[in-house]
Amino acid sequence: MALDLSRFQATGRETCFHDRHVGAQIYAGLTGANWRLADYRARGGYQALRKVLGVDGGSPMTPDQVIAEVKGSGLRGRGGAGFPTGLKWSFMPRAFPGQKYLVCNSDEGEPGTCKDRDILRYNPHIVIEGMAIAAYAMGISVGYNYIHGEIFDVYERFEEALEEARAAGLLGNNILGSNYSFQLHAHHGFGAYICGEETALLESLEGKKGQPRFKPPFPASFGLYGKPTTINNTETFAAVPWIIVNGGQAYLECGKPNNGGTKIYSMVGDVERPGNYEIPMGTPFAKLLEMAGGVKGGRKLKAVIPGGSSAPVLPASVMMDCTMDYDSIAKAGSMLGSGAVIVMDDTRCMVKSLLRLSYFYTHESCGQCTPCREGTGWLWRLVNRIEHGEGRADDLALLDNVAENIMGRTICALGDAAAMPVRGMLKHFRDEFAHHVEHKTCMVPAYV
Amino acid sequence: MSLSESTKARFAREVAKYPAEQKQSAVMACLAIVQQEQGWVSAQAEAEVAEYLGMPAIAVREVTTFYNMYNQQPVGKYKLNVCTNLPCQLRDGQKALEHLCRSLGIEDGGTSADGLFTVAKCECLGACADAPVMLVNDRQMLSYMEPAKLDELIGLIRAEEGKVA
DSSP states (O other): OOSOOGGGSOOSTTTTSSTTOSSOSSSTTOOSSOOSHHHHHHTTTTHHHHHHHTBTBSOOOOHHHHHHHHHHHTOBOTTTTOOBHHHHHHTSOTTOOSOOEEEEEEOOOSTTOOHHHHHHHHOHHHHHHHHHHHHHHHTOOEEEEEEOTTOHHHHHHHHHHHHHHHHTTSSBSSGGGSSOOBEEEEEEOOSOGGGGSHHHHHHHHTTSOOOOOOSSSOTTTSOGGGSOEEEEEHHHHHHHHHHHHHOHHHHHHTSBTTBOSEEEEEEEESBSSOEEEEEETTEEHHHHHHHTTSBGGGOOEEEEEBTBTTSOOEEHHHHTTOEESHHHHHHTTSOOTTSEEEEEETTOOHHHHHHHHHHHHHHHOOSOSHHHHHHHHHHHHHHHHHHTTOOOTTHHHHHHHHHHHHTTOSSSTHHHHHHHHHHHHHHHHHHHHHHHHHHSSOSOTTOO | OOOOHHHHHHHHHHHTTSOGGGGGGGHHHHHHHHHHHHSSOOHHHHHHHHHHHTSOHHHHHHHHHHSTTSOSSOOOSEEEEEEOSHHHHTTTHHHHHHHHHHHHTOOTTOBOTTSOEEEEEESOOSOGGGOSOEEETTTEEEOOOOHHHHHHHHHHHHHHHHHHO
16 A cells, blocks of 8 residues: 555554563563564574573474473463463374474464563564474474454564564574574465464364364374464463573563563553553552553543453452452453453443444354354343343343353354353343343443 | 556565465465456456465365455545544544535445445444544555544545546
């Protein structure tokens, strides 16, 4: 396109280059202008890979040592599931004679989440380095980074970063003169939320519709092209270089037990300063909210969806007692998920909010499983009529029932992801839905 | 119209990323290239991509119809997708969509009479902290698009196109 639209593009100042990160490891020292290889090296980049390969003297780390370090770090998958990364890596069959694959899931489309985009566009080499180390640990020679199609400019930048790394001997054959080789490529999506699900992503990477696979077999035994495959989130890979340089124990210690390291939270919705905040695991939610400037316009906090749109909503009173880590949020009845924190103030109508989410899930259901394909549409139609003053007396019970019959009855987690917001809303804000049904009007007329 | 040599060269760069027997993996990229060059993905383009990659045309069609961003019919010269998902809705994403539609005199999903603009809501672009956000022709993401900036954008495009015509 000849037309220059750069004046409308984000500079990252608001979302990433602010001074409110605490103990940043992934976003540390970024300006937007220093994403290139030379800049990354000046920040100490690729030291971890050099250490693993033993190219600066000293002996190389063994794959077992690398995995042990990651296990000891308490690093858990940053894409949403929170599965221990070192354990996942140890599942890969070490002695498998054929090709194995490494895949980075950068298909960031969980509503509320925008952290991987800032990692990839402002610090792409940290992901490349993390992947190269992971591939070494699992004996993998080929990898792909599957990038959300909507952030095409980021995909193009990542391709540039790959070229830089190849030219510098950091990717390709005999990396840094060692006998270790790793080929890494970028692949883009083109608009499908479901491809963030790892087996749907693999189908998509194979050039098909992104419909999830039944598990087992798990990707570690039957993944890309039917070969053993490990898939991790962008932020997970980005955490690896720090762990190798500083040690797993140090990483663990900057979080809390069972929740190691820093985590990037996307603060979105009704806050003064929406953006990404990298802070130690276990930081109180109240502190994170304060960092984001508090609730927008000084209004009162009503509710928070703490882990991306699929996580059950929590009322303000519960949320204000939580710390931001997997265990605390789970104990409160929701999930940390991708770390997207959707903040809602006291002018927000929960029926209208759920209506938009329900539309999203029915729109993005891949259509493979009946409970999800039919159930998500049913949920949306129910919430739609409640919102528009046409709700019936037994609609809340019906919502419960439909959500109940989707949960656990589908191949992938999208079904659960569609049902959980409904259940969370009805658990904590049932009176609002009942008011809509009974009075045909909203309890919160200020909603615009 | 058959594939030009330059298009084939772009296809070849994508195919090279995958194992020789897995050319189909490049189908998403090839279709995105076709869309960038032709504005949409026609049945003929699908057939050409299928032939190039050695896969059935119906398998290409499955991809075109599954992923949201492929245009299955011609669209305006500038396709504007505005995210209205909940995090954006909380920060006036829906208002941005309505403002665009009103300014251009079209419905959500419609194309302006001069063929210059198509406007449609879309699902999460993964830039929620930048809301209201929009995507221009699949490849350029614009952030913090308040009504004044939307007006500026429309003015800029119209001025550019006036110059061309």
